[in-house]
Amino acid sequence: MYCYLYDEYIQGNKRFEKELALIENRLTDLGISGKVSRLALFRNAEEMIRDEIGKGVTTVIVLGNDDTVRKVLNVIAESRVVFGMIPIGPKNELARLMGIPEGVAACDVLSARRVETIDVGLINGRKFITGVRMPQFRAELTCEDQYRIMPTSVAELEIQNLAEVSNPCDGLLQTVIRADVKQGIFGRKKRTESLLPLKFMTIRSDKPICVFADGEPIEGTRFDISVEPLGLKMIIGKDRVFS
């Protein structure tokens, strides 16, 4: 049984009206139409989804973008239902990585129902799918409680779960540290890249720092990051970036 969750920004927006009508018709034609729920400012998305799952929903499809996925990811991953999306509008990086085309073309991907179970990341108890970024990495990274890593020059930290070069089904988070190193007499800058596949790690800093988990900023002095292997079932397209 399918449940379709419409994000706030596409409801009542004339820009997406025609697209929505086409999508609804296509879903009906394919025989995968279901209950429609609409997110609103004063409605808790997680409670709404829990109620629907309690009524027997086995597949939850969100119509929106990366922000919409972030609102419902925690409860979807906990409940182990199949998750899909129909990307509409801007900021749809997750859909691109999963091979899901924008708009009405996504309906055919949902109908094909190619389900893949992927890893889910956790940062201070919050779930993320693509990864965590820290543009100015000046903190200490403790890896699997065994060793610590510190940058000796200006560096950028990226922890990837789902990306072009990382496998989201291997139970590991690919940690990438990009540092600018001065070389030679003239001090020419050279970009180096360190790669560490890890299961869990901690970022510690004396001063508050900001990291971006799936694009959402989180501030703090300590971040505990780990991976939940095969924690999310998702409908993917054939143009996904991972094999």
Place this chain on the structure above:
Amino acid sequence: MDWRSWEFTRLKRCRVFCSGFNTWLNEWQPNGAPDGAEQSEHRRGDKVDEAHSTQQINCFQVKKLTQATISGYHLVQYLLIHAFMGHDKHATGSETIIAQGVKVEGEFRSNGNVVIDGELNGSIATEQSLYIGETAVIRANVAAKNAVVAGVIVGNVMAPEGLELLATSRVDGDIQTGKISIAAGARVNGSISMGE
């Protein structure tokens, strides 16, 4: 990007440099100035001074030797790394690279291949191959299945399957290995034991 891709990228950049250098070399004439007209005249088989043609042949040989040396150096480096470290498909995906600009402290353990170009204090242990780059400074005891060292290690080294010390390497500690290769220029301050 795994360390092989990193090496491929470096190799590609060297090829770009080599191709540019080759282009310059191809245009370089024995008299020192690129002059297409003069070269075409020679190709028509005009009689030329013998000394001048000998000089041309020598310069041509030098040019080709230089090109071959540049390509050969990088080919040998690439083959050395890949042949020595192997293509362990099971290790792909768990390869670790610690590049320059990063410092590691503590007990570093890995199940896959490891490439180190930065600093490390503590201890290193891996079940697969270890490559220590020229810019790496390791103040730790090292344990790996086999290892290629081009940097500095201050600590003991254990590599049961084999150890290759390149010309820029320096090891201040004891070595325990089943097979060893030491290039001219490598420095070892410690004992080497190769018993069972």
